[in-house]
Amino acid sequence: QTLEKPKVSIAVGGKNLFYYLPLTVAEQLGYFKDEGLQVEISDFAGGSKALQALVGGSADVVSGAFEHTIDMQVKGQNITAFVLQGRAPQIVLGVSTKNLPNYKSLQDLKGKKIGVTAPGSSTNMLASFVLAKAGIKPGDVSYIGVGTSAGALSAVRSGQIDAIANLDPAITMLQQKNDIKVIVDTRTMKDTLDVFGGPMPAATLYASGAFIKKNPNTTQALTNAMVKALKWIQTAGPDDIVKVVPESYMLGDRALYTAAFLKVKEAYSPDGKIPDEGAQTALKALQAYDPKIAGKTIDLTRTYTNDFVRKANDKQR
């Protein structure tokens, strides 16, 4: 089997997030090389920038959220996810213990400031989704983009925001210092099912339909590597992770990193399959949140394919 395109450029928005850990594992353990691939991973300031690089044709494949495939279908771009990395969004909603020490229920968040990574991002979506279920309209709270790094921490600690929807490692850092009280934790399957009413596909590898059609072998090779990485993670302990991940991800604090890893471990897909009801859940969530998608009919079958994962799993066994 010859690869149509051994040189593959992968775009990712925030490479060192736990959200994209399988990609890093595959890269670091040399799984891509094993498949004969030469990948170059470009890191972007955000998931939407990575997607833009794909649409613009400068990146071949994106490691990004599954929702993007649905979003892009509305925009007339045909994009297909072909391997799942995470089955839970890993987003955590917490309230500031400083500003709201007496937090009781979601109703307390009315009129408050909620920090999200960026307005319109999936953290924003989750927060709106959770609040909507409690009967709070988007206009009743204000969302502030605080990013995923130092800005997010300082916004909570200095009391500039009352609640935060964010990802690891920021969340674990806040939890350790008792800065926030977690109220929704989609790092766990339980909360994910609670909130979304079904499994929620999170990080995937996706590419344009045309790319997949033109380069099936390359796509297969990528999938093989990713599935191998996912399997490795299932069996890996904290010590293994620490060995694999680049030193610089460790934030100078291994204990913190391993603690965070144990929290999110459950969220990684064991086999890379995108569950069919998961796609439904994602669409429902988007429709509830984004009026532009609400009215549209979406052909979900075009947004993902499990063909490659199936073959990869067969091969692994």
Place this chain on the structure above:
Amino acid sequence: MQRTGTVSQEAAQQPGQQAAHAALSLDNITCTFVSRENRAQRYTAMADTTLNIAPGEFVSVVGPTGCGKSTLLNVGAGLLQPSSGTVRVFGEELTGLNRRAGYMFQAECLLPWRSALQNVVAGLQFRGMPEGEANRLGEEWLARVGLKGFGDRYPHQLSGGMRKRVALAQTLVLDPDIILMDEPFSALDIQTRQLMENEVLDLWSAKKKAVLFITHDLDEAIAMSDRVVVLSAGPGTHPIGEFVIDLPRPRDVAEIRAHPRFVELHAQIWDVLREEVLKGYQQTKQRA
């Protein structure tokens, strides 16, 4: 003023005949400056001025300070568009710059980023003369104006009089058909001045250029020129007297001053000029 009247009438007939063959002919020029901010604020510096300079003629212009001599030269050089009237250069109507003229400005005009020698050869370079030849000519002219060895100084390292001499060399090295000079020697001491005057006269008599020369020194004007034009005080300056200088050539500017005809002409022109200067001075002393 009667005497002057006749002189200027006599002169006034000439332009009509001369205009066709003149090297530079200003015909009925009026120059009105307007302020850009306030169009109502205007000043007519020159009104209905007619002046013709034949090829090979040396014409000096004298007049009270601020009357409009520099303006006249700017018009002749094509740097200033007159409000009305036409300028002709060797019979052709002038539009844009007067390419056949060399102009030595009254104000400081050396290129500050070029050394003295580079300033002198600037015009030659613009005309595409090879470097070596240009520099040779430039050095020669620097020596002629008494600045040999100062070629590598920048303008700010030269004295006021030296800068003027560099500017003189810069203009004359190009050997233009019409030479316009605005108070070229005012910053020089008498002796150097006379040396320079003789230098210019030599050049002029060898090549018979048309020269329009502005000066405040009546001696200088008479000693050098074929004709002296006296301008009235502003506003609305115009020629009020033209005197043909019928002194023998070649002249030495120092010796000619003793010539009896020189003294006579000096007295005549001085008469006209003095009245005009006083008039101008009184005017500005009394103006609103």
Place this chain on the structure above:
Amino acid sequence: MQRTGTVSQEAAQQPGQQAAHAALSLDNITCTFVSRENRAQRYTAMADTTLNIAPGEFVSVVGPTGCGKSTLLNVGAGLLQPSSGTVRVFGEELTGLNRRAGYMFQAECLLPWRSALQNVVAGLQFRGMPEGEANRLGEEWLARVGLKGFGDRYPHQLSGGMRKRVALAQTLVLDPDIILMDEPFSALDIQTRQLMENEVLDLWSAKKKAVLFITHDLDEAIAMSDRVVVLSAGPGTHPIGEFVIDLPRPRDVAEIRAHPRFVELHAQIWDVLREEVLKGYQQTKQRA
């Protein structure tokens, strides 16, 4: 040169006595310019120059162009640090600017963003004079230099001679104790020039200022001064002759020229000066 020798020796004795009471005293001044890029490239403009000006004395300096007259004035004004020697102002050693002097520059020096009137009153404003009074004085001085009604023009809207006169008013309106003037009248026609000269003489005789005056016009120097200093040609300029002008005061600059003593002095100074100019000119013509 013998005759000059005696004169200058006689003068040379005075400085020693005068230095203590002098308004401005330059003692053994040497000025060497060095190029910043190339420290070896140097030019000694002035060497071992001693000059004292008593309070109320009018001293003129003449010399060939480029000899170092402006440099001398810059040193006196405190704008240029001499390489060696000391400057004293009313007995005190000068460090920094000479605050008691007014300096009319040779180059264009008006503030281009101020109108003529605003330029004249600039110094008054700096001294904190109330606006109304300053403007009244300014208008008065504008009229004195024959520029009444031109107060609202910006410098670029004035002629060369007008700008010079504004600069003159700008300096004199401040009524400084020491007046330094660098070729103040060179851009003016003879008549205006004489009017200005008389204006300056009137002011000087009324207030008895110390004046250091640079000019290329020997007539002007003699007509106005108590003493005329002749500088040698550069490099290494120094006084080579001092002439006390013992003409009666008050003088009218136009009339005094006919005075027999004037003619005599003129001839004496001219003798010294001429040789010097020719020497300077020859030098620069022959220099490397």
Place this chain on the structure above:
Amino acid sequence: MWNLIKPRQSSLRFWQLAVLVLLFAVWHGISRNPQGAFFFGEPLAVLVRIWQWFTVGNGSLEVSLGETTLFTLNFPAEIYPHLLVTLTETVLAFGVGTLLGLGFGLWLALSPMASAILDPYIKAANSMPRVILAPIFAVWFGLGIWSKVALAVTLVFFIVFFNVYQGVKEVSPVILANARMLGANRSQLLRQVYLPSATSWVFSSLHTSVGLAFVGAVVGEYLGSARGVGYLILQAEGSFDINTVFAGILVLTVFALALDTIVGVVEKRLMKWQPKSGETEKL
């Protein structure tokens, strides 16, 4: 033919409009291609979006000082509070940055030792990527407008600073000597000589920094805020609504031009002493 339509003063507006129409036409052409539309949006949709911003919905803005809300402004359409916030930030940044740049520029230009010592540090500060400072500003100045102002100031400041510094050094030595001889003290020299002489330098930098003040404010909002046009743009980008992104840019541009026009008017008034060519009247 060319002579008839050749650009001249009278047909200036026409030609400017022609360029505008051309730009829109090219844009429209690009947007016919879906790939192009994805990146550049569609001009018509963008204009519709702007129209909606200014007509549909309503907005409100709480003006508060510290913890207490002073008053609440209500607006007839959605865009106003955002626009007001962004404009406030920009104008503040422009003002503060200009003043700081002027002050520092003058100070360092006039004290050669201070400038020699601090020179490398200022240049270092100028080459620091400001985006990285955003979180720090957020801590110091909060998430309100002031952190955005601070970010924009770091852009404006250096541009004004370098030009003022150079402008002051370019003052004609003779004019300076003259003013000193006329008795001007330090502060008078500053106000009456250095500043007027440096005006054209200052204004050149102001034209650049008007634009960069907007850029700074928007990027600041983009990195973390609850309102402002940058917030709208960021939100639209998150949901791949490129039309709204361009609508935001267009609105900002119009206001940048307005601010620049004001700068231009001031410049013209202050520079009226400068010689211009063609001062004779043609009859």
Place this chain on the structure above:
Amino acid sequence: MWNLIKPRQSSLRFWQLAVLVLLFAVWHGISRNPQGAFFFGEPLAVLVRIWQWFTVGNGSLEVSLGETTLFTLNFPAEIYPHLLVTLTETVLAFGVGTLLGLGFGLWLALSPMASAILDPYIKAANSMPRVILAPIFAVWFGLGIWSKVALAVTLVFFIVFFNVYQGVKEVSPVILANARMLGANRSQLLRQVYLPSATSWVFSSLHTSVGLAFVGAVVGEYLGSARGVGYLILQAEGSFDINTVFAGILVLTVFALALDTIVGVVEKRLMKWQPKSGETEKL
């Protein structure tokens, strides 16, 4: 006492060093407080990081043209490929931006009609937040260095442009008239009059834009790249490794100063005709 240690030419380096030490001391002081260390890192750790960058590990850089790899460079330590990429981007952006700015500035300053027509569009372009253009540049120029160069060029260009434009307009009318009378044609006027006269303007803008070229390159990398110092900073920020962020900034700063020094040397050579004060020799 003050006179003894007062800054003067000879003790300049000492004082610069003193400021540096002071800065590090303050920084160290801040970093004793954990909150401070969180935002500003610890100077010692930062220096260690830099040391490691330059000594530990190895790096390689594939230089490729289009799809084909031309050759692979191998380096003795980690930082070199990143540094090389960023420096290349910066220098390219600086060069291209300066040339474009010069060209456009000269053209518009000398053709008043074109400048009148295009004026609003240039100002509009200058006030456009460049960050938004990053994805578009990625489309046009790919994910390699050229999209970063493009982003940095948009910063450098306008700064140089506005200064050149103003600089050309400031040419002394008399000197210009003199050159024209001496027979200079358009291109000679350009090279012999406008450009030399505008040099100090150009250099003022170059000092600003050296810094901004770095900022542009780093922000470009920050918004999306696979290598470069900006990439390192982005990685470090994502993992809260503030020491590495500051190490990156420090390294960049040093190189920015080096580039600025080169600009300064060129400036000094070209400006040697300018009058300076204190030209007499003190004996």
